[in-house]
Amino acid sequence: MSHALAALDRFLLFLIGLIALAAGVAVILVWAQVPEATEYSDRLDLAGAASVTGNTWYDVALGAVAVLGVFLGLWLIAANLRRRGFNRVRSSATDKTGSVDVAVARLAGAVDDSIEQFPGVTDVSHRVAMDRSRPTVTWTVTADPNVDVSRLRAELENSETDFRSAVRDMDLDTVYRLHVNAVKQQ
16 A cells, blocks of 8 residues: 555545544534534524525536545545555566566465474465555464464564575565464363
């Protein structure tokens, strides 16, 4: 997700949340018969608002807002669901005699296999995708609650060193997420 799209998503979520919060508070205040809220709600001219629907421009404006809303909604959905995966990255060993591409997903899979051998690790998965306009490899490591975290951290650091030696100076970010299973009640 790009920075601009993330910012737009946050802004829209904030705006919708603020409107919903204000509407909810207003309804509760009217329900609780707070004098200022009931006085304000009595002053609302709902009949005047209802008469707007009889104007000829209302149908055109409503149609334009509906079409704009549909296109904006579809654009937001497409922008948020766009595939951001990648696999092949050009190596710095590429020169005029030929190009060398590295299959990053396969390399990440080999790191999966290596980390899964560690005692207490139950599952390792990876994701190779663009994250905020940066090529990123993310590993999710799931472990038992009794795993030795300091030894696992050392193992992950060794895996990072091995991965960096394989990709050399390729511009890739790496993220390791450690999930620990819940402790079982006995």
